[in-house]
Amino acid sequence: GDSVTQMEGPVTLSEEAFLTINCTYTATGYPSLFWYVQYPGEGLQLLLKATKADDKGSNKGFEATYRKETTSFHLEKGSVQVSDSAVYFCALSLKTSYDKVIFGPGTSLSVIP
Amino acid sequence: DTGVSQDPRHKITKRGQNVTFRCDPISEHNRLYWYRQTLGQGPEFLTYFQNEAQLEKSRLLSDRFSAERPKGSFSTLEIQRTEQGDSAMYLCASSPQGPGEAFFGQGTRLTVV
Numbered sequence: 001g002d003s004v005t006q007m008e009g010p011v012t013l014s015e016e017a018f019l020t021i022n023c024t025y026t027a028t029g030y031p032s033l034f035w036y037v038q039y040p041g042e043g044l045q046l047l048l049k050a051t052k053a054d055d056k057g058s059n060k061g062f063e064a065t066y067r068k069e070t071t072s073f074h075l076e077k078g079s080v081q082v083s084d085s086a087v088y089f090c091a092l093s094l095k096t097s098y099d100k101v102i103f104g105p106g107t108s109l110s111v112i113p
Numbered sequence: 114d115t116g117v118s119q120d121p122r123h124k125i126t127k128r129g130q131n132v133t134f135r136c137d138p139i140s141e142h143n144r145l146y147w148y149r150q151t152l153g154q155g156p157e158f159l160t161y162f163q164n165e166a167q168l169e170k171s172r173l174l175s176d177r178f179s180a181e182r183p184k185g186s187f188s189t190l191e192i193q194r195t196e197q198g199d200s201a202m203y204l205c206a207s208s209p210q211g212p213g214e215a216f217f218g219q220g221t222r223l224t225v226v
Contacts, residue, residue, distance in 0.1 A: 036217075044206075097169075101215050105154055
């Protein structure tokens with residue numbers, strides 16, 4: 001079935017370090033891909049998205065590129081801040097499945113000063 | 114509109130009791146989804162409504178679970194004869210027709226004691 005795999009956490013980084021969170025997917029069609037973020041005590045928020053191959057989604061300094069050949073959508077940020085501490089979820093949706101979002105297990109990120 | 118609203122935010126119930134949660138989606142969104150999230154996991158899809166029609170239900174949704182969306186507006190999720198394994202965060206999301214961002218509510222945290 002359709003699924004998302006992402007690197008296990010928790011990930012702990014120092015402020016201004018480079019961040020990569022790996023994400024790969026399995027899908028029977030051509031999914032849209034997302035990164036959602038959940039800050040402590042808050043609801044899920046869309047961080048960025050890409051709807052077709054080679055698209056790059058970006059927001060708040062985060063980027064991810066839809067790589068169809070490797071079925072990947074890795075999240076990157078050049079310089080993390082303490083305020084980036086959160087749980088990050090890679091996800092996909094398919095038109096053939098009513099665009100319901102299928103989530104990965106999440107990666108917890110802690111950024112220390 | 115302030116986004117997707119869920120009520121209550123927290124619910125503690127005794128095993129065997131029935132509980133009902135409410136979700137008010139963003140007003141112009143005709144798609145509504147329910148998810149369940151347990152600690153350390155990504156949200157898992159439960160059910161999907163397009164307007165008032167329930168078009169998909171996950172196998173996770175046992176016979177004790179029922180959801181409605183009368184008149185295609187707010188939705189309710191009822192769990193009958195709650196079990197300890199039902200303890201989780203129940204999330205509601207809404208989106209407009211077509212592929213795009215799903216907006217999530219803050220969730221209802223259920224604890225069954």
